[in-house]
Amino acid sequence: DTAVSQTPKYLVTQMGNDKSIKCEQNLGHDTMYWYKQDSKKFLKIMFSYNNKELIINETVPNRFSPKSPDKAHLNLHINSLELGDSAVYFCASSQLTGGRNTEAFFGQGTRLTVV
Amino acid sequence: KQEVTQIPAALSVPEGENLVLNCSFTDSAIYNLQWFRQDPGKGLTSLLLIQSSQREQTSGRLNASLDKSSGRSTLYIAASQPGDSATYLCAVSGSARQLTFGSGTQLTVLP
Numbered sequence: 281d282t283a284v285s286q287t288p289k290y291l292v293t294q295m296g297n298d299k300s301i302k303c304e305q306n307l308g309h310d311t312m313y314w315y316k317q318d319s320k321k322f323l324k325i326m327f328s329y330n331n332k333e334l335i336i337n338e339t340v341p342n343r344f345s346p347k348s349p350d351k352a353h354l355n356l357h358i359n360s361l362e363l364g365d366s367a368v369y370f371c372a373s374s375q376l377t378g379g380r381n382t383e384a385f386f387g388q389g390t391r392l393t394v395v
Numbered sequence: 396k397q398e399v400t401q402i403p404a405a406l407s408v409p410e411g412e413n414l415v416l417n418c419s420f421t422d423s424a425i426y427n428l429q430w431f432r433q434d435p436g437k438g439l440t441s442l443l444l445i446q447s448s449q450r451e452q453t454s455g456r457l458n459a460s461l462d463k464s465s466g467r468s469t470l471y472i473a474a475s476q477p478g479d480s481a482t483y484l485c486a487v488s489g490s491a492r493q494l495t496f497g498s499g500t501q502l503t504v505l506p
Contacts, residue, residue, distance in 0.1 A: 323496040388438040
C-alpha cells in the first residue's frame with residue numbers, strides 16, 4: 281500500500297489556468313506538508329497542516345491555496361498559473377509527538393509544467 | 396534561520412568502494428536528522444532517521460552519524476553498488492516543525 285499518494289503525477293497546463301493537486305496519506309499521521317522542488321532540485325517547504333490547521337505558510341504567492349478536508353488529505357490549488365510555477369511538488373506527512381516531528385514520508389511528486 | 400549544506404555536490408566511485416557523504420547544518424538545536432534517497436523522476440525514500448539524542452543509526456550497508464554540537468552528519472555507504480546511484484538528501488527538523496533540506500549529493504556508482 282502506498283503510504284503517501286498524490287495525483288496527478290504529471291500535469292501540463294497553459295498559463296492562466298487553475299489546477300489542483302491532491303494528496304492522501306494512510307499512515308495515520310497528523311501533519312502534512314507541501315514542498316516545492318525547483319529546477320536545481322532544491323526542496324523548499326511551502327505549507328504545513330497539523331490536524332487540518334495551517335501551521336506553516338512560507339512566502340508563497342497567494343495564488344497557492346492549500347486545503348485540508350481531514351488530516352489524511354492535503355490538496356494544493358493553484359490559481360492563474362505562471363511559467364515560474366513549473367516545478368515538482370511533493371506532499372509529505374509525519375506525526376507531531378511531544379512537539380517534535382517523527383520520520384517524514386514523501387509522495388512520488390507531481391511534475392507541473394506550465395506552457 | 397537553519398541552513399543545510401551537503402558536500403560534495405556530485406560523487407562518482409567504482410563499484411565496491413566505501414564512501415562517505417557529508418551534511419552540515421548551521422543551527423544545532425535540531426530534533427532529528429533524516430537522510431533520503433531520490434532516484435531520477437521519483438519521490439524521496441527515507442533511508443535513516445537519527446534523533447538528536449542519538450549518535451548513529453544503521454540500516455544494512457548504510458550508517459549515519461550525527462554530531463549535533465558541531466552541526467554535522469555523515470552517511471557511510473559500504474561496498475557500494477550501481478543500484479546505489481541516486482541523489483542523497485539530508486534534512487533536519489527543529490522547532491520550526493519542518494524539514495530543511497540540503498541541496499543533495501548526486502552519487503554515481505560505476506560498474
